[in-house]
Amino acid sequence: MDILITGLLLGGTYALIAMGLNLQYGMSRIMNLANGEILVAGGFAAFWFWTAGALSPLLTIFILAPVAFGLNWLIYIIVLRPLVRRAKSRGQLEVDSILTTFGLSFVAVGLMLATFGGDYFSYSYMLTPVEIWGQTYAVNRILAFIAAVVICGVLYLWLNRSRAGMSIRAIAVSPDSSRLVGIDVPRLAALAFALGGAITAVGGALVSTFLTLDASTGVIFTLKALVIVIMGGVGDVRGTIVAALLLGVLETFVARVIDPGLTLAAAYLLFILILLFRPQGLFGRRQS
Amino acid sequence: MKSQEYKSFGTALVLLVIAILLPWFVGDFAVTLAVNMAMFTVLATSWALFSGPTHYISLATAAFFGLGTYTTGLGLDHLPYWFLIPLAGVLGALIAGVIGLATLRLSGVYFVIFTLGLAEMTRQIITFVQNATGQKGILISIWFEEATFYWMLVALAALIFLVGWLIGRSRLGFALRIIGDDEEVARHSGINTALSKVLLFMIPGAVAAMTGAIMAPRYGYIEPLIAFTPMLSFQVVIMALLGGTGRLWGPLVGVIPFSILWEFLSASFPNQTTLLLGLSFLVIVYLLPQGFVGLLLKIKARFGGGRGY
Numbered sequence: 001m002d003i004l005i006t007g008l009l010l011g012g013t014y015a016l017i018a019m020g021l022n023l024q025y026g027m028s029r030i031m032n033l034a035n036g037e038i039l040v041a042g043g044f045a046a047f048w049f050w051t052a053g054a055l056s057p058l059l060t061i062f063i064l065a066p067v068a069f070g071l072n073w074l075i076y077i078i079v080l081r082p083l084v085r086r087a088k089s090r091g092q093l094e095v096d097s098i099l100t101t102f103g104l105s106f107v108a109v110g111l112m113l114a115t116f117g118g119d120y121f122s123y124s125y126m127l128t129p130v131e132i133w134g135q136t137y138a139v140n141r142i143l144a145f146i147a148a149v150v151i152c153g154v155l156y157l158w159l160n161r162s163r164a165g166m167s168i169r170a171i172a173v174s175p176d177s178s179r180l181v182g183i184d185v186p187r188l189a190a191l192a193f194a195l196g197g198a199i200t201a202v203g204g205a206l207v208s209t210f211l212t213l214d215a216s217t218g219v220i221f222t223l224k225a226l227v228i229v230i231m232g233g234v235g236d237v238r239g240t241i242v243a244a245l246l247l248g249v250l251e252t253f254v255a256r257v258i259d260p261g262l263t264l265a266a267a268y269l270l271f272i273l274i275l276l277f278r279p280q281g282l283f284g285r286r287q288s
Numbered sequence: 289m290k291s292q293e294y295k296s297f298g299t300a301l302v303l304l305v306i307a308i309l310l311p312w313f314v315g316d317f318a319v320t321l322a323v324n325m326a327m328f329t330v331l332a333t334s335w336a337l338f339s340g341p342t343h344y345i346s347l348a349t350a351a352f353f354g355l356g357t358y359t360t361g362l363g364l365d366h367l368p369y370w371f372l373i374p375l376a377g378v379l380g381a382l383i384a385g386v387i388g389l390a391t392l393r394l395s396g397v398y399f400v401i402f403t404l405g406l407a408e409m410t411r412q413i414i415t416f417v418q419n420a421t422g423q424k425g426i427l428i429s430i431w432f433e434e435a436t437f438y439w440m441l442v443a444l445a446a447l448i449f450l451v452g453w454l455i456g457r458s459r460l461g462f463a464l465r466i467i468g469d470d471e472e473v474a475r476h477s478g479i480n481t482a483l484s485k486v487l488l489f490m491i492p493g494a495v496a497a498m499t500g501a502i503m504a505p506r507y508g509y510i511e512p513l514i515a516f517t518p519m520l521s522f523q524v525v526i527m528a529l530l531g532g533t534g535r536l537w538g539p540l541v542g543v544i545p546f547s548i549l550w551e552f553l554s555a556s557f558p559n560q561t562t563l564l565l566g567l568s569f570l571v572i573v574y575l576l577p578q579g580f581v582g583l584l585l586k587i588k589a590r591f592g593g594g595r596g597y
Contacts, residue, residue: 031397083573094396095343096573099529102522103569110563216562219518223408226401259416268409271402272390279394 003252011248012145013207015152015241017221018228020200026172026235027192030080030097034105035225036218038197041108042068042204043213044116057209058147061202072197076190079104084189105218112215144206151202156237168192172235200225220264227271232283239283246270300449307442311435319434323506325547326441327499331520332528332539333448334495337455338488340533341468344396346489347521348387348403349496351410352380354515356500358414361426361510369430369505373440376501377494384493388486403521411516418512425511428504440502448495452536460484519565523550526568532579541580 017039024032045064049055083100087093159165167188170178179185207213207221228247232239247267254266307326311319331349339346359376360369367375391402418424455461463484466474474481500515507514531542546568554561576583 031400091343091396095345096577098345098397098400099525099569099573103566103573106522106562106566106569108566110560110566113559113562219404220408223401223405230398230401259419261412261419262416264405265409265412265416268405271405275394275398275402276390279398 003256004249006141007249007252008245009141009145009248010252011245012148012152013203014224014228014248015244016148016206017200017203018225018232018240018244019152019155019237020196020198020203021222021225022229022232022235022237022240023168023192023196023199025229027168028076028171028189028196029084029093029175030076030193031094031101032193032196033098033101033222034108034218035200036220036222037105037108037112038068038072038200038218039204039207039221040112040213040215040218042201043208044112045201046205046208047213057205058143061147061205064201064205065198068201069194069198073190073194075104075197076193080193081186081190084186105222109216109218116215138210140209144209147206148203151199152237152241155199159237164188164191169235223264224267227267227274231270231274233280236283242283304442304446307445308439311438316434319438321547321551323434323438323441324551325543326438326445327503328524328527328543328547329540330441330445330448330499331492331496331524332531332543333445333452333536334492335524336528336531336533336539337448337452337536338492339528340538341464342485342488343468344392344399344485344489345525346403346492347400347518347525348384348406349492349521349524350407350516350518351403351521352384352493352496353500353503353520354407354410354512355380355383356497356502357504357507357510357515358426358500359497360501360504361428364428364430373498373501376497380497381490381494384490385486387493388489392485392489393482407516407518407521411512414512414516425509427509428507430505431508432505437502437506441499444495444498444502448491449536451491455488456536460487464488519561522565526565526572529572530568530576530579532581532583534578534585535581538579538581541584 017035020038021032021035024030024035042064045067046057046060049060049063050057079100080097083096084093087096159169167178167183168191170181170183171185171188171192175185175189204213224247228240228243231246232241232243247270250266250270251263254262310322314322331353335346335349338344356376359379360372363372363375387402387406391399455464463474463479463481466477466479467481467484471481504510527542527546528539529542530546531540532538550564553564557564572579578585
């Protein structure tokens with residue numbers, strides 16, 4: 001029970017992070033391997049605001065989200081759009097975007113190492129224990145989980161109820177056909193990319209309240225987010241949430257019962273099983 | 289063989305002889321640099337054999353390299369060193385085959401992600417096993433001169449060039465060129481695309497494992513963090529792409545300048561290596577999408593009367 005709840009709490013934050021990546025990959029067709037670095041940057045921002053200005057991470061995200069949105073929008077327009085224009089096929093765009101975002105991720109790690117140094121950093125925020133069903137948990141984890149649920153919920157409603165959300169989902173299904181029905185694909189793709197980045201940065205701020213980060217941990221989060229996105233199905237919000245919760249529980253289980261050093265290996269095992277048996281994602285339909 | 293082929297064969301032979309004689313004419317520092325160059329030539333060329341025609345980006349080099357170093361490290365008590373190198377190659381090929389069967393049917397992104405995490409996962413598992421058994425690293429009891437490593441790697445490089453050349457002439461090579469141009473067409477003309485890709489992926493797997501097995505005594509002491517450095521995979525990708533994957537000799541053209549440049553850059557800016565690595569990726573994508581080979585061919589096409597290749 002204890003493992004299940006801790007795992008679900010962790011999975012909630014994972015869902016938020018993976019949602020950011022899913023927006024970027026599913027909607028704007030850019031496999032952003034620098035996603036984890038955006039997360040770490042968000043975590044750094046929360047850390048900095050907390051230690052320098054005693055600003056609660058839950059308030060920081062309101063500053064962080066628009067800044068990250070603008071920054072990611074600029075990255076898309078300046079760095080990635082030329083690639084989208086240049087690419088002759090989806091495969092070529094894929095290779096180019098993988099290499100570019102790898103490059104960006106290394107540049108980001110390098111810059112963060114230069115500014116913040118290679119130390120681990122953490123801060124204690126809301127480290128008060130609460131009791132649920134006879135077990136104690138830290139408040140910060142629960143707060144992060146609630147924030148993640150709220151943001152995921154808003155995003156889900158926006159994607160499913162609003163006109164812009166519907167257009168974005170249309171792009172995910174078929175970019176070519178959505179052009180035919182008058183959707184401005186380049187503008188919305190940039191929007192989806194920026195939004196994905198903002199969500200990831202917010203996820204980073206929330207994660208930093210209860211996990212220790214350092215400048216080069218980004219890649220681990222990128223990997224986990226990728227595993228979740230693929231497991232849940234590209235462009236599928238519901239699948240992402242289920243997959244994230246599943247991964248959270250599995251990781252917590254492995255860390256408690258076997259060895260904390262094996263969490264990534266566990267995520268990997270899940271990934272291999274998905275690749276072998278359901279490459280289209282948990283709820284995806286098999287493509288012909 | 290046509291006369292053009294005799295000419296390239298002759299050039300290759302001359303270059304090989306020069307490469308073999310090199311350690312007698314240069315200083316110790318240059319030999320150490322040459323060992324690195326030879327190692328990256330081997331890794332990048334075998335990487336390009338697979339990734340050039342298929343456009344799959346493999347980041348598994350570090351995992352196979354680590355597998356090789358551990359083969360030497362664990363096997364040295366029971367078997368002679370000379371036997372362990374081909375053994376590492378066989379193991380690498382087998383594991384690459386299994387991985388290929390699981391992932392190469394799917395899109396390129398899945399493959400990249402899988403190979404990216406492979407080294408990290410293997411490292412976690414080995415660390416776990418070591419912690420469980422109470423063993424730390426492995427000491428390697430044999431030792432060679434730098435030049436010996438260099439000659440072993442040059443021999444391996446020569447072997448790879450030979451294999452690459454033979455593949456280029458074979459049915460497999462022909463099939464791969466078609467897959468590289470258009471996979472759909474290849475499938476319709478009756479080529480088993482998945483099998484061809486798996487077979488080809490076994491080459492860099494085997495080669496990286498053999499390289500690791502060769503290099504293990506140079507480290508003297510191996511532990512997971514040394515054997516599975518993710519940096520290695522990225523360096524190989526950069527060097528191969530910098531040279532260009534369209535020709536067999538392409539990666540070599542990337543390895544030589546990059547190794548020298550990297551040696552000096554990482555000596556002058558030891559804390560900024562990650563940043564520099566990132567910038568190299570961006571330079572390749574935006575300025576040299578076809579690598580040096582593409583650049584050379586373009587220049588040749590402009591000034592050489594438009595004959596090109």
